[in-house]
Amino acid sequence: MTTDSKTNLFDLDCKEIETFFLDLGSKAFHGRNVFKWIHKHGVTDFDAMTDISKRLREQLLQVAELNLPQLIFEQPALDGTRKWLIELKDGQRIETVYIPDGGRSTICVSSQVGCALDCSFCSTAQQGFNRNLSVSEIIGQVWIATRELGESPSNIVMMGMGEPLANFDAVVTAMNIMQDDLAYMVSKYRVTISTSGIVPALEKLKALSDVSLAVSLHAPDNALRDQLVPINQKYPLEMLIPACREFVRGDKRRKVTWEYVMLDGVNDSLQHAKALIRLLEGTPSKVNLIPFNPFPGTQYRVSPEERVEAFRMRLKRSGIVATTRKTRGEDIDAACGQLVGKVRDRSRRELRRPEAENLKVNIR
Numbered sequence: 001m002t003t004d005s006k007t008n009l010f011d012l013d014c015k016e017i018e019t020f021f022l023d024l025g026s027k028a029f030h031g032r033n034v035f036k037w038i039h040k041h042g043v044t045d046f047d048a049m050t051d052i053s054k055r056l057r058e059q060l061l062q063v064a065e066l067n068l069p070q071l072i073f074e075q076p077a078l079d080g081t082r083k084w085l086i087e088l089k090d091g092q093r094i095e096t097v098y099i100p101d102g103g104r105s106t107i108c109v110s111s112q113v114g115c116a117l118d119c120s121f122c123s124t125a126q127q128g129f130n131r132n133l134s135v136s137e138i139i140g141q142v143w144i145a146t147r148e149l150g151e152s153p154s155n156i157v158m159m160g161m162g163e164p165l166a167n168f169d170a171v172v173t174a175m176n177i178m179q180d181d182l183a184y185m186v187s188k189y190r191v192t193i194s195t196s197g198i199v200p201a202l203e204k205l206k207a208l209s210d211v212s213l214a215v216s217l218h219a220p221d222n223a224l225r226d227q228l229v230p231i232n233q234k235y236p237l238e239m240l241i242p243a244c245r246e247f248v249r250g251d252k253r254r255k256v257t258w259e260y261v262m263l264d265g266v267n268d269s270l271q272h273a274k275a276l277i278r279l280l281e282g283t284p285s286k287v288n289l290i291p292f293n294p295f296p297g298t299q300y301r302v303s304p305e306e307r308v309e310a311f312r313m314r315l316k317r318s319g320i321v322a323t324t325r326k327t328r329g330e331d332i333d334a335a336c337g338q339l340v341g342k343v344r345d346r347s348r349r350e351l352r353r354p355e356a357e358n359l360k361v362n363i364r
Contacts (some may be wrong), residue, residue: 009035010136012135021034039182045066067136069087093112098145139178142177151183199217216259264302266305
């Protein structure tokens, strides 16, 4: 994203910043130094980058900028989850979630304002779609989280607002930055992209990015999945499953994580479990059973705990690793499928920071 013909360096990965500096007539290592200042040290003032010459800093002020989205307020949940409301330059707002779990910290990052895929059980989808996020708006969420936490997160999941593979180029660049040793140093096994199943983009991702894969499955057959996840009508299971199997082929540590929201009387019977076992045969898999998180106006109900456990045990007996996701942040609408765009009105009355309207992210 550029403004007034200046290049926002937050939109560039390390190689792109090197090229940018070479085009200025400078050296590639100057680009690497600036990249490190931005992401590892959290510095957004060129004059504070002490190993950059004064002449180069003055040149950067003319042609480059360091433009971030703005943290508006934070909501803490009773379980330690924190949700950050982040405002973009055009006034749009997104939500990012921090989930602590013992010594692990997970950041759930958004890739779009809203979502166009219209999954019927997801509150985010009900607000519709506005636009894709830029690289700076995606990685800016990680930058803000790192400053707020005082360290880089141990896990990053592209599971916030939006379908990441529908914003392919920006998401791939941002994930490259997340893994870079000069930035956040997050392992390829700890950066996870979640998709509803845009098969051509998934095949392209395999060649360009080395990350972990989670797939919003939610049904064991096409007829039911067509209703729950409409993108299935374009990319049905007979296309999706082989593409996912190919994505993890060649790495014995990899499994596809299948996200499966449990909907009372819809997809949670033992017959559904048996159909799911047949569907996943031959694919290295982990099934993540997600208790449904209700939202106003939904037609769905939460599956009873005993039915979720029976479903999980049936998968386990077949040899499939299956876990039930602990619901986190439900009291602040930060749980899976609850991130929405109604935050503009909510922000006027929910917990706010003392700086209120004009909060600036502090460098630490």
